[in-house]
Amino acid sequence: MVDVSALQSPDDRRSQHLIRQLVEQTAREIENAFFMHSAQGHWVMRAHGTPGYVESQPDYLLAWDADGRLQAINSLARQRLVEHLGRLPEHIGELFDMDQLRRVNASSAQRLPGLGGLYGRVSAPSQRQRAQPLRQAQDARIEQHLRLATRVKDCNLAVLVQGETGAGKEVFARQLHQQSLRRDGPFVTLNCAAIPESLIESELFGYVAGAFTGASSKGMQGLLQQADGGTLFLDEIGDMPLNLQTRLLRVLAEGEVAPLGAARRERVDIQVICATHRDLSAMVEDGRFREDLYFRLANARFELPPLREREDRLGLIHQLLAEEAEACDVEVMLADDALQALLVYRWPGNLRQLRQVLRYACAVSEGGRVQVQDLPQEVRGEVVASAESSMSCPARQLLLDALIRHRWKPADAARALGISRATLYRRVHEHRIEMPRMKG
Structure with a gap:
């Protein structure tokens, strides 16, 4: 709120005009400040007829999302666009060539193509403070895989995701979990290639106090128990040792897990997503992967395309x-x-x-x-x-x-x-x- 009241009205009316101009300027600055705060998750253009005022006192503000759709326009920009186009545009591409717009970087004000005499600068979304992330880019094949995998997973079938190293298999698995009926349950991950073979068993199954030398006095809950009611993602499943493959198969078949050193089994309700860059069928033929576990995990297989x-x-x-x-x-x-x-x-x-x-x-x-x-x-x-x-x-x-x-x-x-x-x-x-x- 801005208070410009006075105890007595001055005789000189020129002061009132000055106050009015100050109020209008302050209102414009408040509007612009609120605009910039609200548009932190979007691309923003500041523009002015004079280069030196683009940053400090921009007259025109426009914000658009990752798809180029205009999300906000301040009052002066709205008025100018209506005069220029006869309507309000819906997409930033209606105003500027996107290739040229990329050259209007955030370091300095540059002449804007297409709006006649204006200078401007473009700034990227402020990701630290925005409420929602940029729209995830998605290949049509991956979108189709995701739709089918969600239907398979919701029928309590295991999903195997294959693809080259770094192709986004864990991202796909997380998206699958978020779209499935278990989205409110935990999503627990284990990279079988990143943990030493001697530790995978305790990480996966957990242990009770005193189960082995060096074990915690309080024991440890395994990832299978942590994933109860949700999804367990086993990355690089092809690197899991054969002896652990046998134990994992039993858990999946019986729905029970026995921590190391425990006298009794505990019931778990999990769904499994596995990922690998290896050819599991070839590993089965070579005896390096259990055939029965392979068919338990590969109820549905999805191949992610490489980035290229x-x-x-x-x-x-x-x-x-x-x-x-x-x-x-x-x-x-x-x-x-x-x-x-x-x-x-x-x-x-x-x-x-x-x-x-x-x-x-x-x-x-x-x-x-x-x-x-x-x-x-x-x-x-x-x-x-x-x-x-x-x-x-x-x-x-x-x-x-x-x-x-x-x-x-x-x-x-x-x-x-x-x-x-x-x-x-x-x-x-x-x-x-x-x-x-x-x-x-």
Whole structure:
């Protein structure tokens, strides 16, 4: 609340006009402060007709989410947009070319394309304080796997998730748990490859006091008991020793667990999700994995695609960049050459490697912009630099893949890429892609 009252009204009316201007300015600052507080989880543009006022006293504020949908517009921006377009836009792509917008970084005010004479700067979401995370980018095949796996899991069948190292198997398992009927129960994980063989048994089954030399005097509850009523995720199940495979099979068959040193069994109600990058069927043939346990765990098998084959890798890059920028306490955007290098790289380490590369880039970049030279040497690769090479550039291939997967439907392809239909049509023309309906 702002109080501008006085005990006596001054004779000079000019002072009242001054007070009115101060009140209007204060009200505008309060509105902008509330806007910035409410928009912490979104991309935000500050704009003004004079570069020096963009940061301290912006006249125009716009906020949009990870999909580009406008979420908030302050009063002055609303008025200007109605005058400029005759209506309020729904997507930031209706106002700016998304490629050009990425160049309006957070380090300094730059002239905005498309709004005539305005300067502005764009800042990334503040992840530390936002209430909801960015929308999870998702490949269509993974979404289908998730829907089917949820139905299988809710029928009390075990799920086996396969895929290359770092492909996001644990993320998939957590999403599966959150969408299942056991979402309110615990989600307990054990990486069978990360724990020494001598400790896996006690971690999984627990033990009673005095069960062995060095055991805690209070005993320890095992992960099987901790997962009671929920989900147990066994990562890298192919690395579980054969003797423990036998004990695990008995637990799954009987629904009872016996901690080390215990005289009696305890009832447990768990559902199991397992993951591995190994070929379990080949291990069964070689005698390195129990066949009966394999068929108990592989009621339904789902293969996650590697990052290099995922249709949502563009969205994943931007999503993980925002997360790693928050971890480094910086605000950054990707330069075009850096983005192109990230898109063309084959990512043998998949999502885990991508996250590490982006964190490194955030740490070494300057000026709020990740350039290609900020990427590790092995990732830089060959960046396409001329128009003659556009027919084989990764951006063209990404656009073409989206159109093919969505049966050449522009709206669906644009939505999958996180761009407006206008931007999609422009890129189709730039990359000389002939859509079926355009023939003739």
